[in-house]
Amino acid sequence: MTLPTLACIWGELTNPYLFSMYRKTEFRERVEKICNDNWQTYLGTSEEYFWFNADDVIKAAQHKSDGLMVSYVKNLQKYLKCVDVEQSKQYEWNYPSKEEIATQQRDLQAIRTYALGNTKTKLRSQHALLYMRCNMMLGRHQENINYWEQTASQFIETVYKDMMQNIYAGALYKTGQDEKAGELFAEMGDYQSLMTQFYRKRSFQAIRQHYQKNPNSKVLPFLLQDFVNNCQEVIDANGGDWFDGKLFVRRINEQEATQMRQFCETVVREGKTETPIMWKSAKAWLEYLYGHQKQAATDILEASKLDGTDRMKDCARVLMLFITAKQAPDSEAFDDYLADELSWLKEMEQKEEDGYFYRAKTRISHQALMKHYQNNTDKLIAMMDVTNNYHYGEYIDTMRVGQLEKYFAYTNTPAKSNLDKYLKANLKKDEKAMTDLIGTKYLRLCQWDKAIKWLEYVPASFYNEAGYRMYVLLRKVSVEPWITRQWIKDADVDRAETYNWTVSENPKLLFAKEMQMMEGTMNVLSGKALCQRCYNLATYYAQANFTGDCWWLMRNGKSVSDTLRVNEVDLRAKTKELLQKASQTTDLALKEKALFALSYGELYNENQRWFTREWNNETYEYDRKTSSNSQQYRAFAALANFEKQNTTHTSQYVSRCDEYIQFRKQFH
Amino acid sequence: MSLLLCLLMTGCSERQELTEGNAVYFWRTDLKLDSIEQSFLQRYHINKVYCRYFDVVIDEEGTDPKPNATIAFSSTLPDSIELIPTVYITENCMHQKHPGLAEKIVKRIRQMNETNDIKHVNEIQIDCDYTSKSRKNYYQFLEEVKEAWGQTLSTTIRLHQLSMEPPPVDYGVLMIYNTGDPRKWEERNPILDIRDVQPYLKQLDSYSLPLAAAYPVYQWVRTIRNIRIEHTVEAKEILRVKEAVEKKRSNLKNVIITYHLDKDNINRYKPETYEEIYHH
Numbered sequence: 001m002t003l004p005t006l007a008c009i010w011g012e013l014t015n016p017y018l019f020s021m022y023r024k025t026e027f028r029e030r031v032e033k034i035c036n037d038n039w040q041t042y043l044g045t046s047e048e049y050f051w052f053n054a055d056d057v058i059k060a061a062q063h064k065s066d067g068l069m070v071s072y073v074k075n076l077q078k079y080l081k082c083v084d085v086e087q088s089k090q091y092e093w094n095y096p097s098k099e100e101i102a103t104q105q106r107d108l109q110a111i112r113t114y115a116l117g118n119t120k121t122k123l124r125s126q127h128a129l130l131y132m133r134c135n136m137m138l139g140r141h142q143e144n145i146n147y148w149e150q151t152a153s154q155f156i157e158t159v160y161k162d163m164m165q166n167i168y169a170g171a172l173y174k175t176g177q178d179e180k181a182g183e184l185f186a187e188m189g190d191y192q193s194l195m196t197q198f199y200r201k202r203s204f205q206a207i208r209q210h211y212q213k214n215p216n217s218k219v220l221p222f223l224l225q226d227f228v229n230n231c232q233e234v235i236d237a238n239g240g241d242w243f244d245g246k247l248f249v250r251r252i253n254e255q256e257a258t259q260m261r262q263f264c265e266t267v268v269r270e271g272k273t274e275t276p277i278m279w280k281s282a283k284a285w286l287e288y289l290y291g292h293q294k295q296a297a298t299d300i301l302e303a304s305k306l307d308g309t310d311r312m313k314d315c316a317r318v319l320m321l322f323i324t325a326k327q328a329p330d331s332e333a334f335d336d337y338l339a340d341e342l343s344w345l346k347e348m349e350q351k352e353e354d355g356y357f358y359r360a361k362t363r364i365s366h367q368a369l370m371k372h373y374q375n376n377t378d379k380l381i382a383m384m385d386v387t388n389n390y391h392y393g394e395y396i397d398t399m400r401v402g403q404l405e406k407y408f409a410y411t412n413t414p415a416k417s418n419l420d421k422y423l424k425a426n427l428k429k430d431e432k433a434m435t436d437l438i439g440t441k442y443l444r445l446c447q448w449d450k451a452i453k454w455l456e457y458v459p460a461s462f463y464n465e466a467g468y469r470m471y472v473l474l475r476k477v478s479v480e481p482w483i484t485r486q487w488i489k490d491a492d493v494d495r496a497e498t499y500n501w502t503v504s505e506n507p508k509l510l511f512a513k514e515m516q517m518m519e520g521t522m523n524v525l526s527g528k529a530l531c532q533r534c535y536n537l538a539t540y541y542a543q544a545n546f547t548g549d550c551w552w553l554m555r556n557g558k559s560v561s562d563t564l565r566v567n568e569v570d571l572r573a574k575t576k577e578l579l580q581k582a583s584q585t586t587d588l589a590l591k592e593k594a595l596f597a598l599s600y601g602e603l604y605n606e607n608q609r610w611f612t613r614e615w616n617n618e619t620y621e622y623d624r625k626t627s628s629n630s631q632q633y634r635a636f637a638a639l640a641n642f643e644k645q646n647t648t649h650t651s652q653y654v655s656r657c658d659e660y661i662q663f664r665k666q667f668h
Numbered sequence: 669m670s671l672l673l674c675l676l677m678t679g680c681s682e683r684q685e686l687t688e689g690n691a692v693y694f695w696r697t698d699l700k701l702d703s704i705e706q707s708f709l710q711r712y713h714i715n716k717v718y719c720r721y722f723d724v725v726i727d728e729e730g731t732d733p734k735p736n737a738t739i740a741f742s743s744t745l746p747d748s749i750e751l752i753p754t755v756y757i758t759e760n761c762m763h764q765k766h767p768g769l770a771e772k773i774v775k776r777i778r779q780m781n782e783t784n785d786i787k788h789v790n791e792i793q794i795d796c797d798y799t800s801k802s803r804k805n806y807y808q809f810l811e812e813v814k815e816a817w818g819q820t821l822s823t824t825i826r827l828h829q830l831s832m833e834p835p836p837v838d839y840g841v842l843m844i845y846n847t848g849d850p851r852k853w854e855e856r857n858p859i860l861d862i863r864d865v866q867p868y869l870k871q872l873d874s875y876s877l878p879l880a881a882a883y884p885v886y887q888w889v890r891t892i893r894n895i896r897i898e899h900t901v902e903a904k905e906i907l908r909v910k911e912a913v914e915k916k917r918s919n920l921k922n923v924i925i926t927y928h929l930d931k932d933n934i935n936r937y938k939p940e941t942y943e944e945i946y947h948h
Contacts (some may be wrong), residue, residue: 090737094779217818
C-alpha cells in the first residue's frame with residue numbers, strides 16, 4: 001500500500017505508553033526478513049542476507065541452470081528500477097527525465113505481461129506478486145482485487161502471498177472498501193497503513209460503531225490502544241510531564257474518556273469479546289489517568305484474571321505494577337514485589353524487541369517509584385540509575401554532598417534485601433564521574449580541603465572526555481573577566497584540534513589547591529598586598545561562577561537561564577565582598593580596577609542592574625529607565641566619583657567601556 | 669540576468685535595489701492552486717512565486733545531504749507569473765563542506781523544470797537558517813551555486829543574520845517572522861512582535877545587500893497543556909512592523925512577499941490588509 005507522506009514519517013515513540021495491546025513489529029520489516037532468509041537459502045550461504053542483490057541471485061540461478069529464476073529475477077530487477085524512478089522523484093539527486101518516466105511506464109506494462117504469463121509455473125507466487133506490484137504502480141487496483149479474489153487467495157501460504165494480500169488490502173482501501181481493508185491490515189500487523197486509514201476515525205463513537213459491527217474486529221486493539229494512549233497524552237500535558245509521543249495525537253476530552261470507560265465495562269459484561277482483558281485493562285488505565293486510583297486497582301486486579309493474548313496479559317501486569325507502586329505503603333513486602341517485577345521487566349525487555357517494556361519501566365520509574373522512595377535517598381538514587389530515569393543526572397548534581405557521599409558508600413556495601421540485591425547488581429557504576437561530582441560539590445561550597453581529598457582520585461584524562469574540554473584548554477581562571485572576555489575563536493579550536501591538545505592536569509584540583517593556598521595565606525598579608533590578594537581571589541571567584549568564563553569548574557554545562565542553585569555558595573556575592581575590600585587600597589591603579597570590577601554587569605541579577613528597559617510603543621524602541629537605588633548603579637557611581645577625582649589617571653578599559661559611557665551621560 | 673536591479677543612492681553607501689513587485693511563497697508539497705488562490709495571485713498583482721522545490725537534509729547515516737519532500741506538480745502557474753525554485757537546506761548540512769552539493773542542487777532543479785515543463789526560470793533561491801558556526805561553509809556553497817546556476821541567485825536572511833557580513837548573492841529576502849521564543853508564547857507572539865524585531869532595526873540601513881521583505885500571514889497551531897493554542901499575527905501588528913522596517917530602510921517596500929500562499933491564509937485577513945501589506 002502506498003502511504004501518504006505523514007505515515008511514512010511515523011517516528012519512534014518518546015512518550016512511554018503503558019497501554020500496549022500488540023507487539024510493534026511492522027509488517028514490512030517482518031516480510032523483508034523472510035524474503036531475505038529465502039534468498040539466503042536459495043544462494044546456499046550461511047551469512048545472513050540483508051540486501052537483495054539481483055546479480056548475485058542471477059549468477060546463482062545460472063549456475064543451477066534455473067532459467068525460470070533467471071528470467072524472474074531479471075524482471076524483478078527491472079521492476080525495482082521502475083520503483084527507483086518513483087523514489088528518485090522524492091529522495092534522490094537524479095530526478096527522472098520525461099524519457100525515464102515514459103520508459104518506466106512501458107517497462108511496467110511489459111513486466112506485467114511477462115509476470116501474468118508465468119503465474120502457472122513453479123514460481124507462480126513470485127510471478128503473481130510481481131504482476132500485482134505492477135498493477136499497483138500503474139493504478140490498476142480493481143484488477144488486483146479481482147486477481148486476488150479469483151486466483152492468488154487460493155495459493156499456498158508463503159511470504160509472497162502475504163505481500164499480495166497486503167497489496168490487495170491497499171487496493172480495497174483505494175477503491176473505497178475500507179472496512180475489509182482495515183481488518184486485513186490489522187491481521188497483518190500493518191500499523192502504518194491502519195493509521196493512514198483510521199486517522200480521522202479514532203473517536204469513541206467510531207470505536208463503538210466498529211465494535212457493534214464486529215465485537216472481535218482485529219482493528220479494535222489498534223483503535224482502543226490509540227484512544228487510550230491519546231488520553232495519556234492529554235493527561236501528561238495537564239500534569240506537566242512533557243513526554244511528547246505520537247505524531248498523530250488526537251486530543252480527547254474527559255467526557256469522551258468517561259464514555260469510553262463505561263463502554264469498556266459494557267463490552268466485558270456483554271461477553272461477546274474474545275479479549276475481555278483488553279477492555280478491562282483499558283478501563284483500569286483510564287480510571288487511573290482520570291484520578292480514580294482505587295477503582296483502577298480493583299479493575300486491573302479483575303483484568304488480570306480475564307482472557308486475552310499474551311501481550312495483553314503482560315500489559316495488564318505492567319499496569320498492575322504502576323498502579324500498585326503509586327498506592328502501596330512503604331514496606332518490605334512491596335520491596336520484594338518490586339524486585340521481582342523489575343527482574344521480570346528486565347527479562348521481557350531483552351526478550352521483546354519492540355521497546356515496550358523499556359518504555360514502561362521508564363514511566364514507572366518517573367511517575368511511581370520516585371515518589372514511593374522519596375524518603376529513602378539511597379534506594380531512590382539507585383532506582384533512578386537502574387531504571388534510566390531522565391532526572392538521575394540532575395538529581396545527583398544538585399543534591400547535598402553529604403547525601404551523595406552516603407550513597408557512594410551504599411553502592412560499595414553488600415546488599416541486604418532482595419531489592420538491594422537487584423539494584424546493586426544493575427547499577428551503572430562510574431566511580432570516576434561520581435568522585436569528580438563529589439569533589440565538584442565541595443568546590444561549589446568553597447570547601448577546598450575536602451574538594452582536594454576527592455579530586456585527587458580523578459585523573460586528568462577524565463577531563464579529556466568531558467564535553468567542556470575545549471573550554472578547559474582555552475580559558476584561564478586568572479584573567480580578569482571585567483577587562484577581558486575569553487571568547488573562543490574558531491581558529492583556537494582549530495589549533496587545539498590540529499595539535500591534539502590534551503588536558504594534562506586535573507584542572508579542578510589545581511583550582512582548589514590555588515584557592516586553598518591563596519585563602520590560607522591571607523592572614524599573613526596586610527595593606528596593599530592584602531588588597532591585591534582580595535582582588536586576585538575575586539577574579540578567581542568571578543571566573544568560577546556560572547556567569548564566568550570558567551563555569552566548567554562548578555558546572556557541566558552552561559545556559560542563559562542558569563541561576564544560583566541550592567547547595568552552592570553565591571560566588572558573585574563573594575566576588576563583590578572581596579572587591580569591596582580590594583577597593584579600600586591606597587594603590588590607585590588597583591582601586592580603579594576594583595571599582596571597575598564592582599560595576600561589572602555579570603555580577604548582578606537583572607533587577608540589580610543600573611537601568612531597566614521599558615518598551616515604547618511610539619518610538620518602537622526600548623527606553624532605559626535609571627534605577628538609582630540598584631546595586632550596580634551604586635557601584636558605577638563609586639567608580640564615576642573616583643574618576644572625577646582622578647581625571648588624569650582614567651584607564652582606557654574604563655574610558656572605553658560602553659556601559660560606563662552610557663552611565664556617565666546621566667550621572668552628574 | 670532577468671532580475672531588474674536599479675541603482676539607488678541609499679544612506680551614505682551606493683547599493684543596488686530591487687524594482688517593485690509583489691510575491692508569495694508556496695510551501696506545500698503539491699503545486700495545485702484552487703480558485704481562491706488563483707484569484708489572489710491576480711488580485712494582488714503577484715508577479716513572482718517562490719516555490720519550495722525540495723528540502724536538503726542530512727541522511728540517516730548523518731553524513732551526506734540528500735533531497736527530501738520534493739514537490740509534485742499537479743498544475744502550473746499562469747504564464748504571467750515567474751516561478752522561483754526555492755530549496756530549503758537544514759543548517760546542519762552546512763556544518764561541514766560537501767563538495768559537489770551546489771552542482772547537484774542546480775542539476776536537480778533544472779531536471780525538475782524540464783520533466784515538468786516549467787519554462788523561463790531565471791532565478792533560484794536558497795533558504796537556510798545559517799549561524800556563525802555554518803556561515804563560512806554556507807557562503808562558499810552559495811558561491812558554488814552561483815557558479816553552477818549562472819543566473820540570479822537569492823537567499824533568505826533571518827533577522828539574527830543581519831549582524832553578519834552579507835552572503836554572496838544577488839539579493840536577500842528578509843524573513844520578518846518567527847521572531848519570538850516559542851516557549852514564551854504567553855508574553856509575545858512567537859511569529860511576530862515588534863518588540864522582537866526592534867533590536868535588529870538599527871542594522872537594516874547599513875546592510876549592504878539589496879533586500880526584499882517577507883511577512884507572515886500563516887497560523888501556527890499547537891497544543892500546550894491540553895489547550896489548543898493558535899498563533900496568528902494580528903493585521904495591525906504586521907502593518908506596524910512593516911511601517912517600522914520601512915522607516916529604517918525605505919526600499920524594503922519595493923518587493924513584498926507573503927508567507928505563504930494558502931486558501932486559509934488568504935481568508936484569514938481582510939482584502940484591505942493584503943492591500944496594505946502589498947502597498948509600495
